Amino acid sequence: xxxxxxxxxxxxxxxxxxxxxxxxxxxxxxxxxxxxxxxxxxxxxxxxxxxxxxxxxxxxxxxxxxxxxxxxxxxxxxxxxxxxxxxxxxxxxxxxxxxxxxxxxxxxxxxxxxxxxxxxxxxxxxxxxxxxxxxxxxxxxxxxxxxxxxxxxxxxxxxxxxxxxxxxxxxxxxxxxxxxxxxxxxxxxxxxxxxxxxxxxxxxxxxxxxxxxxxxxxxxxxxxxxxxxxxxxxxxxxxxxxxxxxxxxxxxxxxxxxxxxxxxxxxxxxxxxxxxxxxxxxxxxxxxxxxxxxxxxxxxxxxxxxxxxxxxxxxxxxxxxxxxxxxxxxxxxxxxxxxxxxxxxxxxxxxxxxxxxxxxxxxxxxxxxxxxxxxxxxxxxxxxxx
Ligand SMILES: *Cc1c(COP(=O)(O)O)cnc(C)c1O
Numbered sequence: 001x002x003x004x005x006x007x008x009x010x011x012x013x014x015x016x017x018x019x020x021x022x023x024x025x026x027x028x029x030x031x032x033x034x035x036x037x038x039x040x041x042x043x044x045x046x047x048x049x050x051x052x053x054x055x056x057x058x059x060x061x062x063x064x065x066x067x068x069x070x071x072x073x074x075x076x077x078x079x080x081x082x083x084x085x086x087x088x089x090x091x092x093x094x095x096x097x098x099x100x101x102x103x104x105x106x107x108x109x110x111x112x113x114x115x116x117x118x119x120x121x122x123x124x125x126x127x128x129x130x131x132x133x134x135x136x137x138x139x140x141x142x143x144x145x146x147x148x149x150x151x152x153x154x155x156x157x158x159x160x161x162x163x164x165x166x167x168x169x170x171x172x173x174x175x176x177x178x179x180x181x182x183x184x185x186x187x188x189x190x191x192x193x194x195x196x197x198x199x200x201x202x203x204x205x206x207x208x209x210x211x212x213x214x215x216x217x218x219x220x221x222x223x224x225x226x227x228x229x230x231x232x233x234x235x236x237x238x239x240x241x242x243x244x245x246x247x248x249x250x251x252x253x254x255x256x257x258x259x260x261x262x263x264x265x266x267x268x269x270x271x272x273x274x275x276x277x278x279x280x281x282x283x284x285x286x287x288x289x290x291x292x293x294x295x296x297x298x299x300x301x302x303x304x305x306x307x308x309x310x311x312x313x314x315x316x317x318x319x320x321x322x323x324x325x326x327x328x329x330x331x332x333x334x335x336x337x338x339x340x341x342x343x344x345x346x347x348x349x350x351x352x353x354x355x356x357x358x359x360x361x362x363x364x365x366x367x368x369x370x371x372x373x374x375x376x377x378x379x380x381x382x383x384x385x386x
Pocket of ligand 1: 248
C-alpha cells in the first residue's frame with residue numbers, strides 16, 4: 001500500500017475518457033458581440049450560443065441589471081425564506097406567471113436547480129415517472145433523486161408512452177410525465193397535445209421543460225404550451241438563461257402547487273435567492289420579448305433562410321447535422337472554424353450520435369446565414385444526413 005494515493009484512479013479515468021475521444025475542455029471567450037464571439041484571438045460568427053434573441057448583449061437588458069444592482073446590491077444575501085426575498089423577485093414571478101397564463105411562479109438560481117429540486121418535491125418512492133428518452137440531463141438527475149420508479153419512453157413517441165401508462169400507471173400512487181418541449185440537442189418538438197390527453201386519461205401530472213422554447217414559440221413568445229393553446233393544468237419550467245439572456249430558472253403552475261413547492265423544494269428553500277442583477281435583467285428582457293414580436297420574426301426568418309439553403313425543414317432555431325462518427329463531426333466543425341464560423345461538434349455522452357449543433361439567432365445577418373449554409377454544403381455535408 002506504500003506510494004498508493006486514494007486519488008490514483010483520477011488519472012486512469014482521465015486516460016479512458018481521452019482514449020474514447022470524449023475528453024472536453026472549455027474554450028476561453030475573449031469577447032462577445034450580438035452575433036460574433038472571439039476565441040484564441042479569432043473572431044467567429046457565433047452559431048453556438050442559446051442567446052436566440054441577442055438579449056444577453058442587449059443594452060437595455062444590461063441597463064436593467066445595472067439599475068437593479070445600484071438599487072439593491074449584488075447578492076440576495078440569504079435564502080428567500082429568510083431575508084433574501086425582494087420586491088424584484090415578486091415582480092419577476094408575477095410577470096412570468098402572467099406571461100405563461102398561469103397563476104403563480106417561483107424563480108431559482110438556475111434551470112438545473114429547478115429540475116433537481118421540483119421533481120423530488122412532486123414524486124417519491126411510491127410514484128412513477130414517464131420520461132422522454134432524450135430529456136435534458138437535469139430532468140434525468142431530478143428524476144433519479146426523487147427515488148421514483150422511472151420508465152423512459154421512446155423519443156417523442158406517444159404510442160409507446162400510452163403503452164407504458166396502460167401497463168404501469170395503475171400500480172403507483174402519483175404519476176408524472178416529463179418532457180422537454182423543444183429538445184435541446186435535436187431541436188424537435190414534443191407531441192404535447194397527445195401527452196396532455198394521455199395525462200388526463202391516466203390521471204398523471206405533466207412537467208414540461210420550455211428552456212429552448214421561451215422567447216421563440218407562441219404569440220407572445222411564452223413557449224410551445226402557448227403556441228399550442230394548451231389550457232389543461234400542467235407544470236411548466238424554463239430557464240432565464242437562454243432566449244431571456246440572463247441567469248436563473250423558474251417553475252410556473254397554479255397557486256396551490258407553487259405554495260406547496262415553496263415549502264418542499266430543497267433547491268429553493270436552502271439556496272440563496274436569485275441575484276438582483278440577474279432578476280432585473282430578466283424582467284427587462286421579458287418586457288422586450290412581449291413588446292417586440294419583430295425580434296422573434298427576425299429569428300424565424302433566419303431559420304427559414306438556413307432551411308431553404310440546406311434544403312431541409314427547420315422546426316426550431318436548433319439545427320442538428322448528424323455524423324456517423326466523432327472524427328467527422330469534429331473535422332467538420334474545425335473546417336467551419338477555419339472559415340470564421342463557430343459551430344460546435346456535440347459528441348457522446350452528451351448525445352447518442354455525434355453532430356454539429358447549429359444555433360440560429362435573431363441577430364445574425366442574412367449574409368452570415370448564407371455563409372454558414374454555403375460552407376456546410378461545401379464541406380462533407382452531402383455524406384452526412386440531417
Ligand atoms: C439549459 C437547460 C436547462 C438548464 O437551465 P440552466 O438555467 O442553464 O441551468 C434545463 N432544461 C433544458 C432542456 C435545458 O436545455
